[in-house]
Amino acid sequence: MTMIATCHCGGTRIELPDAPTHATSCTCTFCTKTGGLWAYYPPDVPKIVSDAHRGEYAPSGLNQHYFCANCGCTTYGISPDWELGGEGVPEKRKFAINVRLLDDFDLKSLTVEEIDGRNLW
Numbered sequence: 001m002t003m004i005a006t007c008h009c010g011g012t013r014i015e016l017p018d019a020p021t022h023a024t025s026c027t028c029t030f031c032t033k034t035g036g037l038w039a040y041y042p043p044d045v046p047k048i049v050s051d052a053h054r055g056e057y058a059p060s061g062l063n064q065h066y067f068c069a070n071c072g073c074t075t076y077g078i079s080p081d082w083e084l085g086g087e088g089v090p091e092k093r094k095f096a097i098n099v100r101l102l103d104d105f106d107l108k109s110l111t112v113e114e115i116d117g118r119n120l121w
């Protein structure tokens with residue numbers, strides 16, 4: 001079932017092919033301050049229908065964090081897929097959607113994994 005993620009003003013609209021079952025809550029300084037709750041997809045899977053006011057924040061250059069510059073919602077991110085392990089920065093990247101943007105979705109249905117990003121990187 002297609003799921004729709006929208007920011008508060010509607011400028012951002014992203015289609016996902018199915019509802020996430022898992023999400024990641026991270027303790028890093030970025031995630032703590034933005035409140036993002038993340039579900040991951042291959043980068044070519046989410047369909048960005050509208051990204052009308054996209055702002056980008058990428059202080060390290062490794063992780064692109066996106067937000068709506070009109071309403072301020074944290075929307076999605078694209079980052080290296082560290083789960084693959086190995087040496088150096090992985091070429092493969094992953095798309096993280098902020099599941100708080102999903103319309104008509106019960107966040108309590110998610111299994112949430114906490115990652116201690118504040119101490120891991």
Ligand SMILES: [Zn+2]
Pocket residue numbers: 007008009010011012053068069070071072073
């Ligand atoms: Zn917006």
